Amino acid sequence: MATSPALAEVLSRSDVWRGDSLAQAALPGVPSGFAALDAELPGGGWPRGGLVELLPARQGLGEMSLLMPALARISSAEMSWVVCVAPPLPPYAPAWAAAGIALSRLLITRAVGGDAAWACARALDADGVGALLAWLPEADASTLRRLQLLAEKSRTLIFLFRPAAAIRESSPAPLRIGIGAANQANDCGRVALRLIKRRGGALDTPLEIDLARPVPISHAVAGPPPSATAARSLSATAAA
Amino acid sequence: MRLADAWALLPELSVQERDLARELRHLESLACWAGSFTSEVLLVPPDALLLEVQGSIRLFGGIEMLLARILDGLAAQGYATNAALAPTPRAALWLAAAGASGKAGEGRGCAGVYGTRIPRCLQATDLRDALALLPLDVLELEAAQRRRLAGFGARCVGDLLRLPRSGLARRLGVEFVSTLAQALGEMPDPRERYRFPDTFRESLELPARVEDAARLLFAAQRLVHVLSGWLAARSSGIVRCELLLEHERGSVTPLELAFAAATRDPERIVRVLRERLERLLLRAPVASLVLVAAAPEPLPGREGGFFGEVAASEGVSLLVERLRARLGEVNVHAIATCPEHRPELASVPVLPGSGSGITVPGPRPCWLLPQPQPLVEIAGRPQRNGPLNLLAGPERIESGWWDAGEENAAGEVRRDYFVAFSRQREWLWIFRDADGWFLHGLFA
Numbered sequence: 001m002a003t004s005p006a007l008a009e010v011l012s013r014s015d016v017w018r019g020d021s022l023a024q025a026a027l028p029g030v031p032s033g034f035a036a037l038d039a040e041l042p043g044g045g046w047p048r049g050g051l052v053e054l055l056p057a058r059q060g061l062g063e064m065s066l067l068m069p070a071l072a073r074i075s076s077a078e079m080s081w082v083v084c085v086a087p088p089l090p091p092y093a094p095a096w097a098a099a100g101i102a103l104s105r106l107l108i109t110r111a112v113g114g115d116a117a118w119a120c121a122r123a124l125d126a127d128g129v130g131a132l133l134a135w136l137p138e139a140d141a142s143t144l145r146r147l148q149l150l151a152e153k154s155r156t157l158i159f160l161f162r163p164a165a166a167i168r169e170s171s172p173a174p175l176r177i178g179i180g181a182a183n184q185a186n187d188c189g190r191v192a193l194r195l196i197k198r199r200g201g202a203l204d205t206p207l208e209i210d211l212a213r214p215v216p217i218s219h220a221v222a223g224p225p226p227s228a229t230a231a232r233s234l235s236a237t238a239a240a
Numbered sequence: 241m242r243l244a245d246a247w248a249l250l251p252e253l254s255v256q257e258r259d260l261a262r263e264l265r266h267l268e269s270l271a272c273w274a275g276s277f278t279s280e281v282l283l284v285p286p287d288a289l290l291l292e293v294q295g296s297i298r299l300f301g302g303i304e305m306l307l308a309r310i311l312d313g314l315a316a317q318g319y320a321t322n323a324a325l326a327p328t329p330r331a332a333l334w335l336a337a338a339g340a341s342g343k344a345g346e347g348r349g350c351a352g353v354y355g356t357r358i359p360r361c362l363q364a365t366d367l368r369d370a371l372a373l374l375p376l377d378v379l380e381l382e383a384a385q386r387r388r389l390a391g392f393g394a395r396c397v398g399d400l401l402r403l404p405r406s407g408l409a410r411r412l413g414v415e416f417v418s419t420l421a422q423a424l425g426e427m428p429d430p431r432e433r434y435r436f437p438d439t440f441r442e443s444l445e446l447p448a449r450v451e452d453a454a455r456l457l458f459a460a461q462r463l464v465h466v467l468s469g470w471l472a473a474r475s476s477g478i479v480r481c482e483l484l485l486e487h488e489r490g491s492v493t494p495l496e497l498a499f500a501a502a503t504r505d506p507e508r509i510v511r512v513l514r515e516r517l518e519r520l521l522l523r524a525p526v527a528s529l530v531l532v533a534a535a536p537e538p539l540p541g542r543e544g545g546f547f548g549e550v551a552a553s554e555g556v557s558l559l560v561e562r563l564r565a566r567l568g569e570v571n572v573h574a575i576a577t578c579p580e581h582r583p584e585l586a587s588v589p590v591l592p593g594s595g596s597g598i599t600v601p602g603p604r605p606c607w608l609l610p611q612p613q614p615l616v617e618i619a620g621r622p623q624r625n626g627p628l629n630l631l632a633g634p635e636r637i638e639s640g641w642w643d644a645g646e647e648n649a650a651g652e653v654r655r656d657y658f659v660a661f662s663r664q665r666e667w668l669w670i671f672r673d674a675d676g677w678f679l680h681g682l683f684a
Contacts, residue, residue: 060666064606064684081556089607093575093587097597104595109563110571122562127555181665214603214659214683215632
């Protein structure tokens with residue numbers, strides 16, 4: 001296909017991409033730690049300079065394990081801060097330390113509603129914040145749009161957690177990922193990512209990723225209660 | 241003019257008695273403020289302040305920039321000033337006095353922003369010419385001396401400088417001649433410099449009572465700049481200071497400001513103050529403000545980055561301050577691991593930046609529930625929307641006999657922990673104790 005030189009120049013800009021190919025990101029992405037995912041993300045990793053909206057079907061599917069390799073890289077290798085705004089539950093230090101996050105550069109902020117969005121905006125202003133994780137279940141479209149504008153001006157990696165119900169709403173975030181469990185009986189340790197929006201078109205089929213899990217799924221102890229001796233000793237001590 | 245004459249001319253004249261003590265307090269407050277520019281500040285009561293700025297010229301990017309900052313700062317505080325620049329203190333005072341009366345001689349310095357408005361003399365060699373044009377009334381002479389001078393036809397300082405000194409000494413006194421020599425820099429002019437107070441307490445009476453907290457910020461900024469000057473002169477910073485909002489009838493609302501690291505940056509202090517004031521509901525109108533700071537910490541001047549950059553950690557400590565000012569100190573924290581077997585005590589909130597982690601053998605969840613959540617047991621298996629699959633365990637945790645039965649303590653625990661996998665594909669951390677099954681964490 002012949003294109004005029006002026007058009008070719010426009011097309012080579014990083015903020016212009018053609019609908020049928022993956023966009024080139026202005027900033028190289030942060031490797032997610034999962035090669036299959038990196039291959040599908042514009043810029044070859046989690047993109048900086050834009051919101052990454054994550055929509056997990058529910059808590060506990062592995063949505064944090066998905067981010068931990070990138071966060072560990074930002075925290076330990078890049079020596080930047082990781083800021084959590086309004087996490088749904090208290091982060092548990094031993095697990096975060098084990099995942100490779102430098103706790104000396106982790107900041108946790110409890111806030112609700114407008115305060116949470118304000119805290120996000122301040123974190124994006126600050127120098128030295130490498131990643132921002134925010135849980136904004138109530139954020140409306142205008143809040144998201146403002147955050148996206150701030151994100152475009154910063155180099156911070158921003159993960160925004162929103163409830164799965166928000167999938168149907170439109171969002172200014174350039175990358176939106178639905179997180180669910182892979183629905184295969186024998187392969188239940190995997191997580192299924194639905195790239196519902198990205199620069200370069202949505203991905204039709206869910207992307208299945210093997211996350212680092214506390215134990216391999218094959219260890220499943222199906223059925224009966226664990227060890228009878230444990231149960232006995234517990235009831236014995238309770239009686240004592 | 242007598243007061244009676246003044247009233248006769250202008251009956252609606254309102255008369256205030258001059259309060260020299262208050263003037264002196266204002267002068268001292270200005271001296272503190274001027275500490276931002278130099279630590280060598282001299283008070284010349286009732287109305288003059290001398291700043292030794294030779295050492296500060298380079299730091300502030302040249303004499304023009306320095307002058308502009310000093311004069312802008314004074315104007316922002318509502319002071320009308322007459323400034324002058326000279327190599328000796330006395331010459332500076334005289335040039336300033338001449339500037340006030342509009343009879344300043346043409347300075348020889350370069351013209352800048354404040355160009356012609358400020359009489360200046362930058363070189364000691366130009367001093368003689370600069371002073372020569374000054375009228376004699378800037379010299380603060382006694383009446384007898386003034387009469388005598390008029391008698392021999394001297395009209396400006398230049399006329400005096402042309403006369404032989406020994407004759408001047410005989411006619412006007414040795415003291416006058418040495419004053420002249422000091423102004424010219426021929427004789428030393430020792431002066432005691434202002435001693436900055438050990439603790440800072442600066443008050444500001446508001447011109448009108450203020451009922452809206454947000455409007456206090458503007459007035460408080462002025463105090464903050466004085467504080468910043470005081471800190472700069474002492475090469476120190478504060479991590480804590482207090483703004484007292486004084487109401488009528490003696491009641492006071494204290495407002496404590498805390499900083500993540502010692503600072504004396506007025507913008508940073510004002511930013512924290514703004515967050516606090518925006519959230520404040522006033523009980524009563526405010527009549528005056530008092531800014532109190534004790535215990536400053538040593539804070540050496542910051543060296544500029546090689547390429548004008550700001551250290552990253554400084555950016556984050558600013559962030560921490562702003563978040564803490566608005567959201568409260570307990571809501572902005574870091575986490576650290578604590579060597580403790582009981583899981584709920586192994587993770588503790590700590591000050592931002594002081595988090596540290598040791599890893600624990602055995603799987604630990606990313607989120608820990610604040611309170612274990614009971615799970616139903618059916619046919620010996622814990623349930624959460626269906627039976628749970630136990631993937632690993634048991635991990636026996638048995639500890640804490642020492643604070644059993646104490647209030648607000650975790651107490652003694654005897655638990656078997658398991659990693660469980662639910663029908664909804666959730667990874668859970670559950671335990672069983674004598675009371676049954678409980679959900680304690682989520683491996684998200």
